[in-house]
Amino acid sequence: MLRKSLLTAIAALVISACTTSPTGRSQFIFMPDNQVDQMGLQAFSSMKSKNPLSQNPRYNQFAQCVTYSLTREVGGQWEVVVFEDESLNAFALPGNKIGVHSGLINLVDNQDQLAAVIGHEIGHVLSRHSNERLSQETAVSTGLSMVQAVTQPQTALGQTALGLLGVGAEYGVILPYSRIHETEADTIGLDLMARAGFEPRQSINLWLKMDKAAQGGQPIEFMSTHPSHASRIDNLNQRMNQALQLRQQALNMGKQPRCAK
Numbered sequence: 001m002l003r004k005s006l007l008t009a010i011a012a013l014v015i016s017a018c019t020t021s022p023t024g025r026s027q028f029i030f031m032p033d034n035q036v037d038q039m040g041l042q043a044f045s046s047m048k049s050k051n052p053l054s055q056n057p058r059y060n061q062f063a064q065c066v067t068y069s070l071t072r073e074v075g076g077q078w079e080v081v082v083f084e085d086e087s088l089n090a091f092a093l094p095g096n097k098i099g100v101h102s103g104l105i106n107l108v109d110n111q112d113q114l115a116a117v118i119g120h121e122i123g124h125v126l127s128r129h130s131n132e133r134l135s136q137e138t139a140v141s142t143g144l145s146m147v148q149a150v151t152q153p154q155t156a157l158g159q160t161a162l163g164l165l166g167v168g169a170e171y172g173v174i175l176p177y178s179r180i181h182e183t184e185a186d187t188i189g190l191d192l193m194a195r196a197g198f199e200p201r202q203s204i205n206l207w208l209k210m211d212k213a214a215q216g217g218q219p220i221e222f223m224s225t226h227p228s229h230a231s232r233i234d235n236l237n238q239r240m241n242q243a244l245q246l247r248q249q250a251l252n253m254g255k256q257p258r259c260a261k
């Protein structure tokens, strides 16, 4: 009897394991989304309690304004928090939580460049990349204990879990996203910023600026967890005409974000 229910459970897992990402790519995903979301919420709340938050009202309003303009396009409840940290970093966690470092806000020239970063991060969440990484790199049994482990970042399993969620850098575990995930997040982010009425060409300027800052020796976690590829700008350029059309449609619909730093 036990065996039969186990088989049923495994069959259900296998059936639910094959899904499709927003760009139409096949994914192998077996972790229940609500548990992965729970991990994201847990990690985010512990980060908020352990790290200083920015007290700069302009930076907070700027990040809120850009995030609101973007997430309005995809729906759902999202939270963005600005951390007081000079490294150039941003991240998003399952459960619709976004973190931006004050150093990154300091770096960007305008709302469109911030929208490029946050749009990219939202792209990781919408594509369920955390779940995909957890599913690829853990067995079903380990996967479920990962949910618990996220509350214990000092343990090896806890650190792996946080690394797979995409926030391991905070704990010294850097697990770079794969090129496939990066390109997918770029594609979704570009599309999203354009649909929200931001200027998509600024995404190129943002990555060039990041590269330049990295060469100048500024601490850039984002570059270590998000490997820089020469192909990134090529990919964005290939999609730029389509993005510019989406932006024009957005402007025609009166979508014109005005977020000031």
Ligand SMILES: [Zn+2]
Pocket (backbone or CB within 6 Å): 120, 124, 177, 181, 182, 185, 226
């Ligand atoms: Zn990324």
